Amino acid sequence: MGGRLKVRRASCDRCNRIFGVAEAAIKAATTPVLNLLRIKNRDGKVPNAPLHAEIQGLDLKSLPAFMNGNGEIKLLDYVKETVADDGRRLRQGFFVTKKAGEKFAARNRAKGQLIKREVPKRIVIEATYTQKVMFALSLEAQPKSR
Numbered sequence: 001m002g003g004r005l006k007v008r009r010a011s012c013d014r015c016n017r018i019f020g021v022a023e024a025a026i027k028a029a030t031t032p033v034l035n036l037l038r039i040k041n042r043d044g045k046v047p048n049a050p051l052h053a054e055i056q057g058l059d060l061k062s063l064p065a066f067m068n069g070n071g072e073i074k075l076l077d078y079v080k081e082t083v084a085d086d087g088r089r090l091r092q093g094f095f096v097t098k099k100a101g102e103k104f105a106a107r108n109r110a111k112g113q114l115i116k117r118e119v120p121k122r123i124v125i126e127a128t129y130t131q132k133v134m135f136a137l138s139l140e141a142q143p144k145s146r
Helices: 013-036 098-110
Strands: 049-055 063-067 073-075 078-083 089-094 125-129
Touching: 013 049, 013 125, 049 073, 063 125, 073 125, 089 098
Parallel strands: none
Antiparallel strands: 049 063, 049 125, 063 073, 078 089
């Protein structure tokens, strides 16, 4: 973690593929910790960590977001399909840019399905790191072929 050691050709291609799966799972599981502690990777960058965010005052939960290497929360565009009480399918959207929001609104206005909502005057973002990783690694010795 944060190291610069590179071991080239330390294992055969088959073993490298097996260990690569475990390394990817470990990397995914440790990314939030590396981000939180601002530990840089071998390329000198603190990894982005995925977050689930909520904006107080909006009824959208678990908005996709990430914490960048500078400790800033960055929200991502989000569209959620719901079903109204009368059985109509509705789409709710949250957009980071005005342009993306206007594009979504134009499409839904054309369908007669646009419901305008007020944007909160004060935006408070609550975000949590959530990571659940499960992996198994099985190694077995292979007899050498002659």
